[in-house]
Amino acid sequence: MSLTPPAVQSSAPPPTAPLYLVDASLYVFRAWHSMPDEFHDAEGWPTNAVQGFARFLAELIERERPRHIAIAFDEALDSCFRNRLYPAYKANRPPAPDALRRQFAHCKALCRALGLVVLADTEYEADDLIGSALQAGRRRAHHGVIVSADKDLSQLLQGADEQWDYARGQRWTAAGVRARHGVEAHQIADYLALCGDAIDNIPGVPGIGCKTAASLLHHFGTLDALLARSDEIGFLRFRGAAQAAAKLRQHADAAQLYRQLTTIACDAPLGEGADGFARRDGDAQALSALCTALRFGPLTRRRLYAAAGLTWAPVAEA
Known part of the structure; x- marks a missing residue:
């Protein structure tokens, strides 16, 4: 008779691999407002936003070495399905100037040259693309690392998912959402519907502020239950x-x-991203052309080439 004890089977789920999902617009706009206007491309157009975004991407890749990553851009500025539901949606935002729109195109081209998956759509916003990618990633045994400070995105967090405010160096999971916003992760959409979101021009219910909305959801759980039991x-x-x-x-x-x-x-x-979010090989020719056209300095070029898994050869570029 064997005295070897039976193997103990763990009920814990197998570990998942991180899928980095970057809210590009946030970091492009941040660079546009924070970087000096001394940077220009070969045609004289400003490049401060793409310069800052390139440095952000290089630093993120150097730091995290992501194997799976997607960069989500907003192309549905006035053609999103939400505009059809509510024409005033984001109507408080002025259109981006031509100099910035041009740089957004450069930022997307840069991501592709680095071998990163780019997500963009004229019907859906970057948040929707991140949510959809996260759902697809979970089916491929990934958990999400959402690189954004946008509170709307906290509604997506489950289990091992994280949200990362890169600029402040803060990370949190679904368990940390209540401490930040006063409601649970799955209540964020209901919470914003009640108290409104001035950034997106959503007024909310008149007279219902943030504290009242949080108190009501703490008691009733959901907006549907709240409306059904409003007499209480x-x-x-x-x-x-x-x-x-x-x-x-x-x-x-x-x-x-x-x-x-x-x-x-x-x-x-x-x-x-339909076939997954694994990083691809960098495109040396495209990256060289972008670096030359955008007049990137040698330090930025070297970092970008390294991020793309390529070796920068200044003599060869010249």
Whole structure:
């Protein structure tokens, strides 16, 4: 008789590999506003945004060595499905100047030259592309590392997923969302529907502020339950409960519309990412042409070539 004890089978799920999902627009805009305007391309156009974005990408790749990564861009500036639902959606934002739009095109070209998957669509925003990529990644045994400070994206977090505010060096999982925003990760869309989101021009329910929205969701759980049981709100112990109940009954349809706007779609077409998000080989010819046209300095060129898995040869470029 064998005295060897039976092997203990662990019920823990197998570890997943990180899939980095970068909210490109945030970092392009940040570079546009923070980098000096002394950088210009061979035709005299400004390149401060693409200069800053290139340095960000190089640093991210040097630091994390990601094997799976996708960069999501916003191309649905006024053609997103949300604009059809609510024409005032993001109508408070001025159009990007030509000098910046030109640099966005350079940033996408740079990502492709580095061998990174680019996500962009005229119907869906970058948030939707990130959500859809995360869903696809989970089916391939990935967990997400969402590189963005945007609070909307916290609604996507589950399990081992992380959100990373790169500039502040802060990372959090779904378990950390409540400490940051007062509600759970899965309540973010309902929360923004109630209290509004000025950045996206979503007004929310009149008279319902952030604290009231968080209190209501803490008690009722979801917007649907809140609206279905609105007669109970007046009995809750917070100032203005009766008025809040009346406002919610009056604006129930608007609240449900706003939730359609604040909920990230996870069924967007993934284009280049349809077959996965593994890094590809860098394109030496395309990268050389971009570095020359954008007049990148030798340090930036060397870092970009290294990020693409290539060796920079200044003599060969000359």
